Amino acid sequence: MTVTADFVVAGGGHNSLITAAYLARAGYDVVVLDARSEVGGGAATEEILTPGFLFDTCSTGHTLIQVNPVISKDELRLVGEFGLSYVEPDPVGHVVFPDGESFTMWLDVERTVEEISRFSASDAVAYRNMLEEFDQVKGVYSSYRFTPIGYGPSLDDALSAHPAGTVWRRRNVMSAWEVIRREFESRHVQAFMTWMAFQTAQPLDSPGSGYLAYSLVGGRQSRSWSVPVGGSASLPRALTAALEAFGGSIVTDTLVTALITEGGRCVGVEAEEGEQYRARVGVVSSIHVKTLVDMAPSELWGDDFLYGVDTYDEGLSSFASYYAMTEAPRFISSRGESVAAVSAGPAPWPEDVLEFGRGLRERRLHRPGTFLLFATPTLVDETRAPEGGHTLKILSLAPYECPDDLGGDWATGKDVLAAEHFGALLDCAPNLSEDHVLARNAKSPVDIEAGNPHMWRGTIHGGDRGLAYGGPQRPVPGWASHRMPIEGLYQTGATTHPGGSITGGPGRNAAIVILDDLGMSLDSMVAKGGSE
Numbered sequence: 001m002t003v004t005a006d007f008v009v010a011g012g013g014h015n016s017l018i019t020a021a022y023l024a025r026a027g028y029d030v031v032v033l034d035a036r037s038e039v040g041g042g043a044a045t046e047e048i049l050t051p052g053f054l055f056d057t058c059s060t061g062h063t064l065i066q067v068n069p070v071i072s073k074d075e076l077r078l079v080g081e082f083g084l085s086y087v088e089p090d091p092v093g094h095v096v097f098p099d100g101e102s103f104t105m106w107l108d109v110e111r112t113v114e115e116i117s118r119f120s121a122s123d124a125v126a127y128r129n130m131l132e133e134f135d136q137v138k139g140v141y142s143s144y145r146f147t148p149i150g151y152g153p154s155l156d157d158a159l160s161a162h163p164a165g166t167v168w169r170r171r172n173v174m175s176a177w178e179v180i181r182r183e184f185e186s187r188h189v190q191a192f193m194t195w196m197a198f199q200t201a202q203p204l205d206s207p208g209s210g211y212l213a214y215s216l217v218g219g220r221q222s223r224s225w226s227v228p229v230g231g232s233a234s235l236p237r238a239l240t241a242a243l244e245a246f247g248g249s250i251v252t253d254t255l256v257t258a259l260i261t262e263g264g265r266c267v268g269v270e271a272e273e274g275e276q277y278r279a280r281v282g283v284v285s286s287i288h289v290k291t292l293v294d295m296a297p298s299e300l301w302g303d304d305f306l307y308g309v310d311t312y313d314e315g316l317s318s319f320a321s322y323y324a325m326t327e328a329p330r331f332i333s334s335r336g337e338s339v340a341a342v343s344a345g346p347a348p349w350p351e352d353v354l355e356f357g358r359g360l361r362e363r364r365l366h367r368p369g370t371f372l373l374f375a376t377p378t379l380v381d382e383t384r385a386p387e388g389g390h391t392l393k394i395l396s397l398a399p400y401e402c403p404d405d406l407g408g409d410w411a412t413g414k415d416v417l418a419a420e421h422f423g424a425l426l427d428c429a430p431n432l433s434e435d436h437v438l439a440r441n442a443k444s445p446v447d448i449e450a451g452n453p454h455m456w457r458g459t460i461h462g463g464d465r466g467l468a469y470g471g472p473q474r475p476v477p478g479w480a481s482h483r484m485p486i487e488g489l490y491q492t493g494a495t496t497h498p499g500g501s502i503t504g505g506p507g508r509n510a511a512i513v514i515l516d517d518l519g520m521s522l523d524s525m526v527a528k529g530g531s532e
């Protein structure tokens, strides 16, 4: 069987759906292929345990995409026409420290500052300063993230042109931990800041992670952990509706296994059963670059590109467990009141978090530093569970190869590790016991990869985001502008700038480049209302 379209898009995560929707809106005939039975990749909501309990099996918080013009200007009419909406949970988050003290972050800055001042008056001032300083430069960062590499100044140049540029150019190459330990004196406040900064799984001592010390709290303080009503899959559902309204189509259950090349040009893809999808204009991929290079002859990629992919760091792998609950976790606030938060967790001491991050690279779990995020979106969206019920996801990190002290095999080791994580939840949430669990499930890094080959080796952000693999280095220096070495082939998704998470940045940036190659400006096309 052969299908022909202007553009064939391999992989239907939210990024490639965004690229596809812009291309379709510009008047191109687009077909999106995905290996799974539903598109959306890491933006998925699934009934995995018991009827009526709809779990965000991957992402829950969509904070980062809120400043992407896809949402902020509603360029694809996802909000205005195709049913996408968000809630901003308050409190934003709650953490419990190893000594039993706790901390609640509120959308109201004053309330958060009050919590900080319980630990240190000077840290309360530092927190306020941090937010103010971040406010001044956040526009520079978001403009950089939502502009394709090569289409605007480098981040260093953009910061140089800013009045506070000297300070931020230094912060930009520091590590998150270097920033946090300089700005805050209290061990508790440092622990809270490291818990927040670690949420994108970037090691906190990696050069270039300094920005995360600001961006995570800055973003959450503005709009919380934005949660899509109906679940994470509401985003790809709205994108699907937009794509189809613009004339595009989707084919699911189709694993792409090879690129079709003719005369050195990529002219389509081949799927597992031998079906061919041929492209008149171009092919867009969000297949992980580590496997993409095996899908065409090596001479077409060239040695430099292959070297870049070979040395591209996969990043840290994730581990997740899921619980259908009869009650949501409730914690004890600093005032002794019962508090529930969509996003919560234990916040280990910073030195343990750093050691936990290092251990992951060495197939070792430094348990006192375990990063855990308890996500309970049903607290703000009751459409996802039967009355009174809650979906709880515990997100953590673990080595791809199962550590020996968990038996060396994830098939059994995952239940042992998930039980440890649930035990940590019970330590933090006194209202809960095993009796509140209706059903449970755990996914090791190996399971995460098996469910989505783009999450290569169980890494969920398309690869490390340190200095060597970000911006103009992502995925490979010289090929960061979405154009791949094989003519006719473009890359989007988390392995491209600005990387993983639900940002839509790689998706929109790729569309800008592709339309530019076709002599069209994305901005003018949107302003004109597409090709309609």
Ligand SMILES: Cc1cc2nc3c(=O)[nH]c(=O)nc-3n(C[C@H](O)[C@H](O)[C@H](O)COP(=O)(O)OP(=O)(O)OC[C@H]3O[C@@H](n4cnc5c(N)ncnc54)[C@H](O)[C@@H]3O)c2cc1C
Pocket: 010, 011, 012, 013, 014, 015, 016, 033, 034, 035, 036, 039, 040, 041, 042, 043, 057, 058, 059, 060, 061, 062, 063, 064, 254, 255, 256, 257, 286, 287, 288, 318, 319, 320, 395, 448, 451, 452, 453, 454, 455, 460, 461, 462, 492, 493, 494, 495, 500, 501, 502, 503
């Ligand atoms: C447990 C967990 C929790 C997370 N929590 C958050 C969170 O709260 N907030 C956040 O911002 N991010 C979170 N993430 C990360 C986020 O989900 C990803 O970074 C994001 O989904 C990347 O989007 P993408 O569009 O680049 O690719 P993906 O979402 O990975 O989509 C890629 C798509 O391509 C398809 N595909 C891959 N290879 C092929 C092939 N060969 N042929 C056909 N189809 C293919 C896949 O089936 C998939 O649908 C989480 C991830 C996990 C696993």
